[in-house]
Amino acid sequence: MRIRATVAAVSALSGALALSAFAAPAAQAEESAASVASYRAAVAKIRQAAQAESGSQRAGARYDLDVSFSNFKIAKAIKVGATNHVATTVSYTLTHGADVDITADDFITDPIIYRGSYTSPDNRLFGNKPAKCTAASATTATCKGTIDVYPGAHELINTDAGTWRAAAEATAFNGQDPAGEEFDQSKVGYAGKGGLGTTLVQRHSKLTVDASPEPVQKNKTITITGKLSRANWDRGTYNGYVEQPVQLQFRKKNSDTYSTVKTIKTNATGNLKTTVKATQDGYFRYVFAGTTTTPAVNATGDFVDVQ
Template identity: 30%
Template sequence: MRIRATVATVTAAALSAALAVTALAAPAAGAEQDDTPTQIKNIEVNQNRDYTVVVEAARKVKFPISALVHDPSGIKSVSFSLQHGATEAEVDGRIAQVGPSRCVKVDESWSKCEAVMIADPYTNVRSNALAGAWGINIVAVDGEGNVTREDYMPLARIKRKTHLSLADATPEPVKKGKNLTVKARMIVASWEKHKDVPLIGHQVLLQFRQGASGPFKTLKKVRTDRNGWATATVQATVDGQYRYDFAGTSLTQARSGLADFVDVK
């Protein structure tokens, strides 16, 4: 009987669960044992959207997680979970799959296994401190009841949703060579308050493009104030669009705001 854990972050609870599954799935006495390690690859979180899940302030988000799993004796079951914390001793958040995984055979020994997870600001992501990198834990049971556990730390990323308002350029219209003030507001989901709050002290880029098409060029770097507002003054030269752009962080979603077209007289 084989129980295999590939990272030293296996918990006592997880090991006990693995032992229980193994005991239930044990082959008959004298049966030939499969000692070939189960292989796991091609892990995808949220359909591989950069392994990132974005969560709003007061709304749960459902997302898929999947992997290709291989064993000569076949795959009986696979379970997924996410955990937040650099080491097992520092784990302060867990997200378990909802319901059983679904495994579909790709060929005689490989199966694609997928499960559904839910990140909920009212339950498993109740603190803003839980934004960032999450480890992925996978437990696979092969056709003979052998258990393999793989830990990937970190791989997934759960971020707070952001919103960047439409830029407001004043005065409009503006005379050529005169100053133009451009403002926009940045807010971010608070999983603790269950509402959007100002994103304070973060850098956003004031950008401009001539006319109504083509790439935007960065004019200035601005930091948001205590109310989330970004304000910058530029000299008006030609007609075009102004917007703010936020590159995002390891904890917050990237966002581009809508542009304001300015007519220069």
């Protein structure tokens, strides 16, 4: 499983969380990349211990936190380019026991999306910062967070495109310092739940069109070229999307509506080329309907002056 580089680095250097990362004022903690990475490392250890449990045999001896998650909302699709950072907002309802203090500095909850199984994911993505929760009652809160994606840092490979599942977790450290000599993990509470929803993580797409010659005499042939490309997360570039059906559409000069002229397929490099007769002034564009791994995209219309 691929993990965010900052988490791996801090985990390797410190091996634990400094409690000061939680105790710092909220504004200061949010501005500290080291604090973000530190709490990730600590929560990851608790999560791994919790998910390693089988039957009544506990690994790590943490206790089950009286927290549950519902009403998870996330975008239907997250479109991710070749290298740019992408963030999407997530919200969910957190229900907790009266003895759980969600306002404590060392109480943390997060949304997560993952590929594969929740307990043994092929990949996992989460936010740079913890979710922020607003109490709706004495035992419920509305939480909002983000999923942050860094394809340029090799968090994704091309085979990751498609359906991801959603999860949420909560950890109450209850004043325990994982870096301290007297750290008692039995006093740390953890709750996590997978299968809360789904989203598509897609390879961002681009589509171009060029109609020529311009201007053109009426009833002469127009050649319309273009290219359909999508993000290649393995290489950090955009490459042609091959053998994909794309519609050629036309809109009259004074109309707002496009109509489909024909459907053609991209070639072995993602390029498009076809011809039509010039009959009237208007705009030509290519339209791609999208797939599970790649979002739909429309080229900007190219105007042709017919004389």
